[in-house]
Amino acid sequence: MAPPRNRRPGFSRKAQLQIFTGYLLAFTGAFAGLLLLALSYFDPAAFSAVRSMTAEVTAPPARLLTGIRVSTQSGWREVSAYFEAGSKNAKLQREVERNRVRMIEARALRQENRELRRLLGLIKQEGRPVATARLINSSASSSRRYATIDVGSRQGVQRSQPVRAQRGLVGRVLETGPNTSRVLLLSDTENVVPVRRARDGVVAFSQGRGDGRVDIKLIDIGVNPFKVGDVMVTSGNGGIYPPNVPVAIIERLTSDGAIGKLLANPAGTDFVIVQEMYEPELVAPEPSELPPVSSMPAAPLPAAPSQPVPAIGAPQP
Amino acid sequence: MKAPYRARLNREASPLRRASIPIATVLAGSMTPLLPLVASAPVLPPFGLMVLISWQILRPGLWPVWVGVPFGVFDDIVGGQPVGSAVLLWSIILIAINLIDQRYIWRNYWQDWFIAAVSIIVALAGGLAINNFLVSDIHLSVLYPQMILAIFTFPLVLRLVARLDHVRLKR
Numbered sequence: 001m002a003p004p005r006n007r008r009p010g011f012s013r014k015a016q017l018q019i020f021t022g023y024l025l026a027f028t029g030a031f032a033g034l035l036l037l038a039l040s041y042f043d044p045a046a047f048s049a050v051r052s053m054t055a056e057v058t059a060p061p062a063r064l065l066t067g068i069r070v071s072t073q074s075g076w077r078e079v080s081a082y083f084e085a086g087s088k089n090a091k092l093q094r095e096v097e098r099n100r101v102r103m104i105e106a107r108a109l110r111q112e113n114r115e116l117r118r119l120l121g122l123i124k125q126e127g128r129p130v131a132t133a134r135l136i137n138s139s140a141s142s143s144r145r146y147a148t149i150d151v152g153s154r155q156g157v158q159r160s161q162p163v164r165a166q167r168g169l170v171g172r173v174l175e176t177g178p179n180t181s182r183v184l185l186l187s188d189t190e191n192v193v194p195v196r197r198a199r200d201g202v203v204a205f206s207q208g209r210g211d212g213r214v215d216i217k218l219i220d221i222g223v224n225p226f227k228v229g230d231v232m233v234t235s236g237n238g239g240i241y242p243p244n245v246p247v248a249i250i251e252r253l254t255s256d257g258a259i260g261k262l263l264a265n266p267a268g269t270d271f272v273i274v275q276e277m278y279e280p281e282l283v284a285p286e287p288s289e290l291p292p293v294s295s296m297p298a299a300p301l302p303a304a305p306s307q308p309v310p311a312i313g314a315p316q317p
Numbered sequence: 318m319k320a321p322y323r324a325r326l327n328r329e330a331s332p333l334r335r336a337s338i339p340i341a342t343v344l345a346g347s348m349t350p351l352l353p354l355v356a357s358a359p360v361l362p363p364f365g366l367m368v369l370i371s372w373q374i375l376r377p378g379l380w381p382v383w384v385g386v387p388f389g390v391f392d393d394i395v396g397g398q399p400v401g402s403a404v405l406l407w408s409i410i411l412i413a414i415n416l417i418d419q420r421y422i423w424r425n426y427w428q429d430w431f432i433a434a435v436s437i438i439v440a441l442a443g444g445l446a447i448n449n450f451l452v453s454d455i456h457l458s459v460l461y462p463q464m465i466l467a468i469f470t471f472p473l474v475l476r477l478v479a480r481l482d483h484v485r486l487k488r
Contacts, residue, residue: 022381023412029386030408036401041451047400054394058351066353139397140350140361141463143445143455146397147355187357189448189455210455212357266355 045175052177055148059180062136063150070134070270130274131155133163135170135266138185143210145188147171147266149274152179157274160240165272168246168263169193169234173274181274186247186262187212195247196235197226203235204257206247212265214248217257226250226258242278328488338485339379342478343368347392359441359460362467364474365392366407366440370433371471371478373411377418385411402447403440410436433475434468441467 039046081088133149151157153176163170163183171185184191187208195206195216202225206214216232218224230250236243248260347365354361369388372379385407392403417432424432441460449455 018381022383023415025381025383026385026408026412029383029389030405030412032386033389033401033404033406033408036404037399037447037451038401040399040401044399047394050394058348058395062351062353069353135355137351137353138355139359140352140354140356141359141363142350142397143359143441143448143459144397145357185357209459210358211459262357266357269355 048175051182052152052175052180055180055182056152056177059136059148059150062148063134066134066136066150074270128276130161130276131157133272133274135183135269135272136180138266144190145185145208145210146174147183147185149181149183149272150179151274152177152181154178157181158277161277162241162245162275163272164245164275165264165266165269167265167269168248169241170264170266170269170272172240183272185266186214186264193241193247194235194237195232198231198233198244198246201235202226203237204232206232206260209259212262213251214260214262215254215257216248216250216260221256224253224255224257226253228253230258231263232260236278239279240277242275330486330488334487335485338481339372339376342481343372343388344391346474347388347395350396359463360466362463362470363392363396363437363440365396366403366410366437367433367467367471367474368478369407370410370414370436371475373414373418374429374433374475375479375482377415382411382415383408398444399447399451402444405447406440406443410440429475430471433471437467437471438464 131151133151135147136150138147139145147170149157149163157173157176159173159176161173163172169186171183171188171191173181174184175182185208186193186206187210189208189210191208193206194203196203203219204216205219206216208214216226228250232247232250234241234243234245234247246263248262250258251261252259343365346368349361349364365388369385386404389404389407390400392398392407393400396403414432414436421428441464442457445455445457445460
């Protein structure tokens with residue numbers, strides 16, 4: 001390779017000074033980067049306005065490209081479905097028979113569950129859907145795991161609302177712009193979700209590992225009760241995430257818990273649903289010495305949903 | 318002389334094209350995370366940095382040394398790293414490449430590739446270290462696929478930039 005032309009700019013003092021100033025500015029720039037990092041550290045939302053503006057500007061082409069990608073994928077799926085139509089049909093029919101029986105059982109269980117909840121005086125607040133959205137892009141080159149969805153505050157999306165796909169939880173809303181929002185995915189290391197084992201309710205929490213999997217950490221330290229293939233669902237403790245949303249399936253055991261694979265792979269989901277933030281509400285059990293306030297034991301709360309009625313002896317959310 | 322030849326003789330390349338193509342390519346490289354690719358692990362190579370290194374290797378002195386600062390700000394805003402991380406890392410990398418340029422003038426292709434590979438590893442591992450300092454701990458092993466992919470796509474990026482350099486200087 002030929003030596004660069006401006007390596008040594010002769011005896012011109014001005015040119016020499018220019019190079020010196022360049023280095024000086026570069027070092028100053030590196031230092032300014034450090035200062036910006038300090039600012040991001042102390043105020044993580046410092047640059048959210050600039051970020052959401054960029055997302056707003058780039059959202060329309062990204063949305064178009066996502067549409068093309070999704071329609072290509074689904075078109076291909078439809079074509080490939082024809083090749084195994086016969087055997088798949090027979091298999092599906094067997095599955096339908098099996099599932100019909102299970103559904104009747106499940107219906108009975110749901111009824112029983114409702115009765116028991118009414119007895120306990122616990123009202124389950126389902127996270128109502130706020131908006132349906134598409135994941136339009138993600139921070140694919142960074143070690144943090146964010147994704148952008150194409151709905152924002154104009155569609156009613158607010159900070160820390162849970163985002164789920166049909167198969168399971170995806171993450172929660174971190175920043176909102178007018179028409180786009182940034183979602184902190186479950187596999188990000190900052191995202192900690194209280195979970196329990198779907199089978200028997202062993203309590204744990206899941207923390208992202210940054211590579212599409214999560215660490216399932218036990219709260220009780222003791223004998224590791226997990227087995228490969230266990231499904232973890234959200235427990236609803238602490239709010240934000242509604243209970244019983246599937247999170248992960250256990251892939252490998254570790255010394256203090258397990259490593260789980262996410263059930264809702266963000267790369268494979270077409271649509272996601274933004275839900276209302278889950279706020280566990282408890283109805284105060286009626287004191288026996290006082291006359292009953294209302295005849296319905298499980299009446300919905302008259303108070304605003306933001307102010308849960310403090311229950312005596314009940315665990316606080 | 319015939320007219321088609323006269324149009325190409327004694328001409329300078331358009332100054333606008335000469336200045337804008339390198340800038341536009343680096344910005345476009347930084348904007349690759351905006352593609353509709355929803356990844357659950359870091360896989361996409363840092364194309365902005367790779368294009369910047371390619372220009373620096375092909376045309377030393379095209380930009381002053383401090384050019385990592387504005388490009389870094391843009392990359393941080395678009396890419397999802399905490400703002401300031403690329404500003405810091407890219408500045409350090411550019412200063413290092415400039416110093417290497419002054420010291421080791423006659424280099425071959427493999428040495429250039431080695432310099433680029435080390436820069437990419439420094440940038441990715443540095444970004445991870447900054448995230449770890451700000452939030453929590455991620456293992457470096459998460460980055461291995463991205464590093465390998467980036468190092469092996471670098472020659473392609475270099476080729477592409479060389480081709481664009483021809484377009485840039487076309488008269």
